[in-house]
Amino acid sequence: MNSGRTSANATSANARIGYIAFNTFREAVRDRVLYNLIAFALLLSGAAILVGEISIDIERLVVVNLGLTAVSLFGVVIAIFIGIGLVSKEIDKRTLYTVLSRPVRRWEFVVGKFFGLTGTLVVNTLLMAVGVLLALLYVAHRFEKMDAWVLVALYFIVLQFLIVCALALFFSSFSTPLMSAVFTFALFVIGSLAEDLRGFARIARGVGGWIATAVAYLVPNFSALNVINQVAHGDAVPGRLIFYNSVYALLYSAMAISGAVLIFQRRDLK
Amino acid sequence: MTATRQANLVATVVLAFSMAGVIATLYAIDHTRRGAVTQEALYVRSSTLLRRMSLGYTGLLADIYWTRAVQYFGEQHHNGSSDFRLLAPLLEVTTELDPKLLPAYQFGANFLAPKPPNGAGLPGAALFLMKYGIEHNPNQWRLYYNLGFLYYTELKDYAKAADAFAQGAKLPATNPFMPILAARMAQHAGEFDTARMLWSTTYESTKDAQIRDNAVLHLLALRVDEDVTRLEQVVEKYREQTGRLPASMGDLERAGFTHGTPADPKGRPYKLMPNGRIEVQDPESIFFITKGLPPGAAPPQPLHQVQPESK
Numbered sequence: 408m409n410s411g412r413t414s415a416n417a418t419s420a421n422a423r424i425g426y427i428a429f430n431t432f433r434e435a436v437r438d439r440v441l442y443n444l445i446a447f448a449l450l451l452s453g454a455a456i457l458v459g460e461i462s463i464d465i466e467r468l469v470v471v472n473l474g475l476t477a478v479s480l481f482g483v484v485i486a487i488f489i490g491i492g493l494v495s496k497e498i499d500k501r502t503l504y505t506v507l508s509r510p511v512r513r514w515e516f517v518v519g520k521f522f523g524l525t526g527t528l529v530v531n532t533l534l535m536a537v538g539v540l541l542a543l544l545y546v547a548h549r550f551e552k553m554d555a556w557v558l559v560a561l562y563f564i565v566l567q568f569l570i571v572c573a574l575a576l577f578f579s580s581f582s583t584p585l586m587s588a589v590f591t592f593a594l595f596v597i598g599s600l601a602e603d604l605r606g607f608a609r610i611a612r613g614v615g616g617w618i619a620t621a622v623a624y625l626v627p628n629f630s631a632l633n634v635i636n637q638v639a640h641g642d643a644v645p646g647r648l649i650f651y652n653s654v655y656a657l658l659y660s661a662m663a664i665s666g667a668v669l670i671f672q673r674r675d676l677k
Numbered sequence: 678m679t680a681t682r683q684a685n686l687v688a689t690v691v692l693a694f695s696m697a698g699v700i701a702t703l704y705a706i707d708h709t710r711r712g713a714v715t716q717e718a719l720y721v722r723s724s725t726l727l728r729r730m731s732l733g734y735t736g737l738l739a740d741i742y743w744t745r746a747v748q749y750f751g752e753q754h755h756n757g758s759s760d761f762r763l764l765a766p767l768l769e770v771t772t773e774l775d776p777k778l779l780p781a782y783q784f785g786a787n788f789l790a791p792k793p794p795n796g797a798g799l800p801g802a803a804l805f806l807m808k809y810g811i812e813h814n815p816n817q818w819r820l821y822y823n824l825g826f827l828y829y830t831e832l833k834d835y836a837k838a839a840d841a842f843a844q845g846a847k848l849p850a851t852n853p854f855m856p857i858l859a860a861r862m863a864q865h866a867g868e869f870d871t872a873r874m875l876w877s878t879t880y881e882s883t884k885d886a887q888i889r890d891n892a893v894l895h896l897l898a899l900r901v902d903e904d905v906t907r908l909e910q911v912v913e914k915y916r917e918q919t920g921r922l923p924a925s926m927g928d929l930e931r932a933g934f935t936h937g938t939p940a941d942p943k944g945r946p947y948k949l950m951p952n953g954r955i956e957v958q959d960p961e962s963i964f965f966i967t968k969g970l971p972p973g974a975a976p977p978q979p980l981h982q983v984q985p986e987s988k
Contacts, residue, residue, distance in 0.1 A: 514684045603741060605707065606748045624700045631706045648709050655702040662695035665688040672685055 423511050424519040431523020432530075435489055440527060443481050447535055450477055451542045466546035471557055471639040474539035479564045479635070481535070482528050483595060486568050489527070490575025491587035493520045494671070514668040521576055521664055528568040536561045553641035559649060560638040566656035567632045571595060573663035574627065580667040581674065598627035627659055724773035739775030746771055746781065750788055751887065759793035765802040772806065776813035779820070780885060782806060786823035787879070787888050790831040795891075800831050818852055819882060821845025825858065826875055835862045854878050869903045897942045898965035901957060905969035908939060908947060908955040922953045941969075 435441075454473050494517075497503035506516060539561070543554060574594055578587035597604065604626065608619035632652055634644050728735055746767035753761055768785045772778060788796045789803035807824040814820055825841035828834045839862030846855035854874060861871045873896065880892035911934045915923050918932070926949050929935045938946045945958040947969065957969040 512680060512684060514688065602707075602710075603745070606744060610744060610747070624703055625696075628703055628706065631710055645709060648706065651702055651706045651709060655699060655706060658695040658698040658702060661691055662699055665692040665695065668688040669685060669692065672681060672688070 419510075420512070420515055423515050424522065427506070427511070427516060427519025428522035428526060431493065431520050432526045435524070435527040438489075440485055440489065441531060441534070443485065444531065444534055444538075447477055447481055448538055451538050454542070467543065468639050470539070470542045470546050471560075472635060474535075474542060475557070475560050475564065475635040475638075478532060478535045478539065478561065479567065479633075482532060482564065482568050483571050485531065486524065486528055486571040487575050487588055487591045487595070490524055490572050491579045491584045491591065493524065493576060494579045495584050495587075513671050517576065517580065517668050517671050518664065521572060521660075521667075524572045524576070525569055528572065529565060532561065532565055532568070551641075553638075556634075556638040556641065556644055559644045560634050562649070563632045563634055563652060566652055567629055569656045569660045570598075570627050570629070570663070573660040573667070577663040577667040577670075580671045594627060595629065598629040599633070600630070601626055601628040602630040628655065632656070724770045727770065727774060735774045739771050739778055742767055742771040742774060743778055743781050746784070747885075747887070750784075754794065757794065761788075761793065761797035764797045765789060765799050765806075768806055769802075772809060772813075776810070779810070779814065779817060780883070782810040782820055783823055783883055783888060784885060786827050787891055790827055800827070803827055803831070816848055816850070818845040818848050818850065818855060821848070822852065822855065822858075822878065822882065825862075826879065829862070829872075829875060838862050852878065852882070869899055869906075873899050894964045897963060898967075901941050901963055901966045902968045904939060904941065904947065905955045905957075908935075908949075909953070911935065912949070912953045912955070916953065922951075923949060925949060 451470070451474055454469065494503075497506070503516075507513065536558075539557065540550075540554075543557070544550065571591065575587060575591045578590045582590065601623065604619075604623040608616065608623040611619045631648065634648075637644065727738055746764060749767060750761065750764055765785075768781055768789065771781045785803055785806040789806065790796055790798075790800040792798045804824075804827060807820060807827060810817075810820045811824065821841050821844050825838040825845065828838035828841060839859050842855050842859035842862060845851055846859050858871075858874060858878070861868075861874070876892045876895045876899065880889055880896070883889060883892075908929075911929055912923060915929060915932055915934060923929050923932075926935065926938055926946065929949075930937070940946045941957050941963060943959070943962055945962075948956045948958055950956055955969055956971060957963060957966065960966070960970050960974055
């Protein structure tokens with residue numbers, strides 16, 4: 408009897424999270440987030456045609472570099488600007504009270520919002536990935552074996568979005584949208600230089616060294632998730648790195664989301 | 678337990694578990710990417726471009742590049758690599774962004790010129806760096822010292838070394854050793870005391886752990902070279918006096934040529950060979966020595982010894 412109730416609770420919790428996630432995705436689409444795809448398509452097709460005219464032997468390189476960089480940056484911008492408003496917008500519009508007055512728990516709301524946003528970005532990335540591959544086909548006339556690594560780079564970009572979404576949601580759980588955007592963007596920049604930070608920490612000694620090491624290991628590590636240059640040159644990505652990066656992104660997102668849940672649970676919404 | 682408390686508890690457990698997992702995974706990622714990180718030490722080679730990109734914050738960027746140079750050299754050395762191709766551009770970019778970053782010049786003087794695996798084997802690049810440093814910091818005696826040191830240790834051009842030390846000696850704020858070094862270059866360039874003075878000055882004029890370690894190793898090697906030279910002279914004197922070579926170190930002591938058993942800096946007694954040569958017991962344990970080695974052996978190099986320590 409008890410286990411039956413627990414199972415039913417879990418099912419309904421999953422259903423509620425799924426519902427919030429779907430609504431977040433629908434809202435993002437309604438907000439014309441996917442319009443960025445038009446800009447992306449214009450940029451990539453323009454570049455593909457242009458590099459064919461002006462460059463020698465680096466058409467593939469330019470398309471991969473430009474395409475993947477654009478996928479990454481467009482996605483990060485979307486993740487930040489939607490992520491920071493996920494909570495505050497619901498409070499401003501007072502829709503949050505309606506949601507929470509129903510049998511929806513606060514943690515379900517946060518987790519649902521996270522899945523909704525990452526879902527939006529995954530769809531966005533998939534469409535952009537098709538664009539990159541088409542541009543690649545246009546300049547190289549055929550796919551090569553090494554193009555498979557481009558898919559790995561795209562997968563890493565999705566992992567990057569998981570972390571950025573989780574961070575944006577974490578900051579938006581206690582801060583204003585503007586400050587959340589600043590914090591998330593700052594962490595994105597710091598995280599992109601995370602390996603340098605750990606280098607500094609290795610050199611530092613004493614208490615400073617300990618603090619630097621702690622900070623260096625707690626900021627998100629985006630450096631290892633960026634293999635764009637590597638795959639542009641057709642270099643392989645080690646399987647171990649794919650595994651570790653996947654585990655890392657999942658754990659980091661879980662960490663930020665549980666932080667967001669803990670804060671949001673205590674937040675006075677009156 | 679209420680649903681809220683339950684959710685809080687789960688979130689706290691997930692937070693703690695994922696934080697520990699993040700650190701452990703990051704550690705594994707760093708190990709997986711060690712080679713890649715080293716190769717990516719140099720993001721942009723053009724200091725002009727970097728200046729524009731830095732929006733005027735060139736000092737900070739120079740510090741980042743300087744740290745990368747130290748890390749890069751330390752990692753490559755630690756990994757036993759002889760490939761230091763990024764060291765010269767890293768130091769060039771660093772000093773072009775901040776021409777007053779004196780430790781970078783000293784590091785260049787010590788590690789750009791020596792042949793791999795102790796350096797990049799680029800004496801030309803080292804000279805260029807020193808001259809660039811002097812051009813931008815004409816009142817820094819250390820840079821003249823580094824230039825003289827480079828001429829002395831790597832290029833064996835004692836006249837130019839003397840000239841560099843003499844120029845440094847003329848500065849209003851200089852090291853008392855500079856005029857002595859300049860004078861010694863003229864008549865005693867190849868002597869142990871001169872080399873010892875140079876390496877001691879190097880040791881005392883820096884806080885960089887890698888440079889200090891390197892200086893200590895050279896000072897120890899100098900002591901061995903000097904000991905072996907002196908002991909071989911003693912053996913020769915013994916042969917002249919007795920008409921035969923000594924059978925053991927004890928013969929030298931009994932004849933009053935030595936006191937006790939002469940030992941290397943590691944405390945291992947020197948070996949007297951049947952042909953009168955002196956050898957160290959463990960040639961691999963004392964780096965940079967040029968004497969006391971078995972015939973045909975190359976001077977041992979301190980692979981894996983110098984760690985990236987400090988700025």
